[in-house]
Amino acid sequence: MQPLIFLLLALTLCVNAANSTNCRCFPGDPCWPSFQDWADFNTTVGGKLISTVPIGSVCHTRGDSSAYNEHACANLIADWGFPATHYTTFASPMASWFANFSCDPFMPRDSPCTITSLQRYTVNVSGVQDVRKTIQFAREHNIRLVIRNTGHDYLGKSTAPGGLALWMHHLKDTKFLDYSSDSYSGPALRLGAGVQGFEGMAAAHAQNKVILAGNCESVGIAGGYSQGGGHGQLASRFGLAADQVLEWEVVTADGQHLIASPEKYSDLFWALSGGGGGTFAVVMSVTVKPHPEVSTASANLTFSGACVSADVFWNIIRNFVVDIAPLVDTGAVAIWAVIGKTFTLTPISWPGGTAEQLQNGLASTLALLEQNKINYAYHIQQFPTFWDTYAAMNPHSNITEAQVGGRLMPRSVLESTPSSLITALRGIAELGVVVSGVSLNVSRSPVPYNAVNPAWRDAAISVVLGTGYNYTNREENVKCQSLMTDVLIPPLTAISPNSGAYLNEADWKQPDWQKTFYGSHYSALEEIKRKFDPDEMFYARTAVGSEAWTEQSDGRLCRA
Ligand SMILES: Cc1cc2nc3c(=O)[nH]c(=O)nc-3n(C[C@H](O)[C@H](O)[C@H](O)COP(=O)(O)OP(=O)(O)OC[C@H]3O[C@@H](n4cnc5c(N)ncnc54)[C@H](O)[C@@H]3O)c2cc1C
Ligand SMILES: *[C@@H]1O[C@H](CO)[C@@H](O)[C@H](O)[C@H]1NC(C)=O
Ligand SMILES: *[C@@H]1O[C@H](CO)[C@@H](O)[C@H](O)[C@H]1NC(C)=O
Ligand SMILES: *[C@@H]1O[C@H](CO)[C@@H](O)[C@H](O)[C@H]1NC(C)=O
Ligand SMILES: *[C@@H]1O[C@H](CO)[C@@H](O)[C@H](O)[C@H]1NC(C)=O
Ligand SMILES: *[C@@H]1O[C@H](CO)[C@@H](O)[C@H](O)[C@H]1NC(C)=O
Ligand SMILES: *[C@@H]1O[C@H](CO)[C@@H](O)[C@H](O)[C@H]1NC(C)=O
Ligand SMILES: *[C@@H]1O[C@H](CO)[C@@H](O)[C@H](O)[C@H]1NC(C)=O
Ligand SMILES: *[C@@H]1O[C@H](CO)[C@@H](O)[C@H](O)[C@H]1NC(C)=O
Numbered sequence: 005m006q007p008l009i010f011l012l013l014a015l016t017l018c019v020n021a022a023n024s025t026n027c028r029c030f031p032g033d034p035c036w037p038s039f040q041d042w043a044d045f046n047t048t049v050g051g052k053l054i055s056t057v058p059i060g061s062v063c064h065t066r067g068d069s070s071a072y073n074e075h076a077c078a079n080l081i082a083d084w085g086f087p088a089t090h091y092t093t094f095a096s097p098m099a100s101w102f103a104n105f106s107c108d109p110f111m112p113r114d115s116p117c118t119i120t121s122l123q124r125y126t127v128n129v130s131g132v133q134d135v136r137k138t139i140q141f142a143r144e145h146n147i148r149l150v151i152r153n154t155g156h157d158y159l160g161k162s163t164a165p166g167g168l169a170l171w172m173h174h175l176k177d178t179k180f181l182d183y184s185s186d187s188y189s190g191p192a193l194r195l196g197a198g199v200q201g202f203e204g205m206a207a208a209h210a211q212n213k214v215i216l217a218g219n220c221e222s223v224g225i226a227g228g229y230s231q232g233g234g235h236g237q238l239a240s241r242f243g244l245a246a247d248q249v250l251e252w253e254v255v256t257a258d259g260q261h262l263i264a265s266p267e268k269y270s271d272l273f274w275a276l277s278g279g280g281g282g283t284f285a286v287v288m289s290v291t292v293k294p295h296p297e298v299s300t301a302s303a304n305l306t307f308s309g310a311c312v313s314a315d316v317f318w319n320i321i322r323n324f325v326v327d328i329a330p331l332v333d334t335g336a337v338a339i340w341a342v343i344g345k346t347f348t349l350t351p352i353s354w355p356g357g358t359a360e361q362l363q364n365g366l367a368s369t370l371a372l373l374e375q376n377k378i379n380y381a382y383h384i385q386q387f388p389t390f391w392d393t394y395a396a397m398n399p400h401s402n403i404t405e406a407q408v409g410g411r412l413m414p415r416s417v418l419e420s421t422p423s424s425l426i427t428a429l430r431g432i433a434e435l436g437v438v439v440s441g442v443s444l445n446v447s448r449s450p451v452p453y454n455a456v457n458p459a460w461r462d463a464a465i466s467v468v469l470g471t472g473y474n475y476t477n478r479e480e481n482v483k484c485q486s487l488m489t490d491v492l493i494p495p496l497t498a499i500s501p502n503s504g505a506y507l508n509e510a511d512w513k514q515p516d517w518q519k520t521f522y523g524s525h526y527s528a529l530e531e532i533k534r535k536f537d538p539d540e541m542f543y544a545r546t547a548v549g550s551e552a553w554t555e556q557s558d559g560r561l562c563r564a
Contacts, residue, residue: 021187025403027562030166031124037145042125044111048137052128054171056119057105058107060094067116069107080109085402091154091200094126094171095163100473101481102160103526104559110440110475118373119214121559123150123169125541127198135170135286139541142168148561149541151282153198153227156220158408159512161228161544162283165559170286172197172227179360183250183291187266192250194291197226201236209391213270213294214238214355216245219339219442220401221394226252228281232508233456237353237398238295238390240445244460246278247452248292254285257307257537268452275532275548278456279525280507284536292326299386300393301362302353306374307380309345314430316376321347322426324369325443325465326418331365332445333465341440342433351397354442359386406438406470407481409488409511411496412463412503415445421499427465428495437492438470458523459504466507467496517546519526 029035037045046053058068063077065068083089090096097103104121105111127138144151150164153172157163173198183192193215195204201217204225208215215225216236225230225245234245251265252273264273264285275284309317321342328338336354340347354362363384371381387393405478417425433439447461469492471484488511505514507521518526526548533549543553543561554564 014298025146027560028166029146030560031559036145041145045137045141045459048141049127049134052130052134052196054094054126054128056095056122056124056126058103058117059093060107060109062116063429064107064113064115064117066114067107069119070117079111079362085405087154087156087220087401090172090403091156091222093155094128094152094169094173095122095155097155097157097160099158099160099407100405101129102163103246103476104165108475121128121163121165121562122283123152123164123167126152126169126171128171128174129175131252132255132261134290136259138168138170138288139255139259143539143541147360148543149228150544151286151542153224154200154222156223157228157281158404159507159508159546161547163315165541165555170224170336172224172287173335174198175288176203177289178204180207180211181291185265185267188250188293191294192291193294194289195225196289197287198224199226200224201229205391205394208294209297209543211294212297214297214390215292215294216242216248219398222396222401223407225292226287227488228508230290230292231279231281231287231517233278233441233460233506235337235444235446235506237337237394238355240332240337240467241298241355242295243448243452244278244446244456245292246455246456247446247448248275248452249277250291250293252276252285253291254287254288256285258538271532272536274453275455275529277452277454279301279522279529279532280544280547281547283533283542285542293417297389297391298355299388300353300355300390301357301359301384301386301400302393302397303349303366303384304351305347305349305366305369305380305382306398307347307378309347312378313374314434317345317347318426318430318441319373319513320369320376320378321429322422324349324421325425325441327368328365328443329415329464331357331362332443336362336365338441338442339444341438342429343438343504344433344436350399353390353393353397360386394539404470405473407484408468408509409493409514410466410468410505410509411500412457412459412461412504412505413465413467413492413496414459414500415464417499418464423474424499428499431495432469432492435487435492436537440468440470442466442468455522455525457507457521457525457530459502460506461478462503466506466509469493471500485513489515512545514546518551521546522548
């Protein structure tokens with residue numbers, strides 16, 4: 005027996021040596037699984053393995069993945085801005101930069117269609133076994149693994165060049181429960197990992213309840229949104245999406261299927277609730293606290309500063325952001341933007357407020373518009389439910405055809421030096437950059453037991469900036485990225501040095517991202533990451549633990 009054991013040991017060592025590279029195995033490497041390996045793996049996941057064909061293949065005549073079809077291509081380009089064009093697919097990121105022009109429908113027809121930046125294979129997950137088998141296969145073959153839900157992520161966290169993806173989109177179950185634990189007793193709503201905002205809200209509505217969901221109705225609930233914090237028009241009243249979580253059903257890196265709650269695996273619960281998606285475990289479902297429906301007042305407003313001086317225009321904006329604070333403190337959320345010389349408020353919603361109170365809260369801003377003889381479009385209405393408000397007042401969102409950066413602006417800045425904020429925002433807007441803000445108050449006492457960036461609790465405005473995205477011009481995009489990192493965000497940081505940024509709506513090149521995105525929680529989060537994923541099976545750009553890896557220019561992931 006002795007020699008056999010020796011032989012096995014030697015074999016194991018040898019296999020490990022062949023494997024023990026500093027990088028994840030990349031397509032084309034000798035370690036890359038053979039066609040037969042993939043076929044066998046496909047069998048173990050019940051035929052749910054999908055080989056990537058980029059959606060832009062119909063727009064190209066050259067390259068491995070090209071499949072030119074004039075009509076299909078025209079349709080794809082016409083529909084590109086709709087989130088559904090991407091979230092119904094398993095690989096197309098909404099933030100186009102992360103597709104790296106691979107098979108871009110906007111590029112010339114004869115530019116080659118390649119997969120480059122996208123994952124090579126995807127498992128269309130329908131249950132726990134699919135997740136287990138996929139992690140196991142990725143582990144055995146040292147392949148980069150990524151979790152994809154809707155593909156909304158701005159920071160490229162759901163895109164993995166040369167990788168294998170777990171696609172969670174089809175886990176659509178929703179179920180109402182009578183929930184009881186040490187920390188909460190009452191109704192609860194369990195949502196499968198693929199449930200999107202509009203579906204979760206509809207499930208709640210059927211019980212005359214509401215839940216937190218994004219302003220873009222197609223953002224997933226259990227994925228990056230709730231795991232990363234998650235704001236929406238109910239956030240001032242009920243807190244962030246992460247604050248609503250009762251438990252997470254997960255599969256861990258070692259294949260355990262478990263429930264993390266404040267009572268069990270409480271460290272994992274804490275990390276998943278606000279510490280960011282894609283790195284701690286694979287979430288199969290989330291159970292959240294629904295709230296009773298509530299009568300809601302809502303208003304929208306648009307005006308142009310084209311016929312007044314910039315001083316007048318920005319003074320009105322300053323008045324608006326400062327004067328709505330009492331509304332926000334009592335439950336309102338305002339979504340506003342300055343694009344060039346146009347200000348839009350789409351909308352301000354106040355669950356629990358009345359139209360009369362809302363009108364009073366906006367009166368000083370409207371008076372300034374009148375005084376300055378500025379035309380404006382304004383609509384205010386009281387709705388019997390939040391559901392009706394969202395349907396009438398929340399515009400359908402397209403994908404964001406911009407490169408973003410962000411900063412959480414503390415209440416203290418608004419109270420003590422609002423002019424420093426207005427000066428900074430004006431400087432940014434005058435460069436032709438889109439300035440947007442979500443005014444909200446998610447301070448909670450006691451602070452919920454979760455990993456939400458503490459900067460959120462002091463924030464009055466989540467400021468998000470957008471520079472252009474050019475579908476055909478790489479250099480221009482790189483320039484815009486540098487502008488964001490080096491020029492646009494620094495003045496916002498300078499006036500809010502102790503704050504941070506929302507990890508889901510920020511610059512993917514943010515320096516010192518650990519502190520900026522996670523605040524004082526970073527080291528605790530790192531420890532939980534090490535505990536639940538010691539072999540670093542899960543990687544996502546800017547996620548906790550990701551600094552252990554670097555991405556080479558071809559997308560290959562290697563140890564830093
Ligand atoms: C148009 C638009 C509007 C938006 N509006 C809002 C808003 O109003 N409020 C707000 O808070 N945010 C908003 N966002 C940001 C949004 O919250 C993030 O993009 C978020 O990451 C989306 O999560 P997802 O799961 O839908 O997307 P994906 O891109 O598929 O995934 C995002 C991240 O979550 C991880 N992940 C996904 N599913 C799982 C899972 N089951 N288990 C573990 N990890 C998982 C992924 O690996 C990735 O790291 C918006 C984004 C866009 C593009
Ligand atoms: C996996 O198997 C299914 C069913 O046999 C097949 O339709 C699919 O094309 C296979 N996937 C790959 C990547 O070969
Ligand atoms: C949203 O995207 C669609 C599809 O590309 C486009 O037709 C429409 O003009 C876009 N809407 C806005 C407001 O940009
Ligand atoms: C993924 O699986 C779902 C069932 O869970 C199925 O309806 C869908 O067609 C599959 N999609 C692809 C692209 O294989
Ligand atoms: C890589 O190493 C693991 C053990 O760590 C082994 O199971 C697997 O077969 C190896 N894969 C390759 C391609 O050598
Ligand atoms: C404001 O809301 C009303 C009512 O829903 C709508 O008709 C109008 O188009 C909205 N205006 C803006 C600028 O969004
Ligand atoms: C939120 O509102 C409360 C009053 O309800 C106030 O004390 C607190 O300062 C506000 N926090 C922020 C960040 O605006
Ligand atoms: C994008 O860049 C190209 C040059 O490659 C230029 O012709 C085009 O005008 C740019 N598009 C936009 C919208 O700026
Ligand atoms: C992005 O595209 C460039 C140019 O084609 C290529 O050199 C690079 O390897 C690609 N990177 C990724 C991550 O795909």
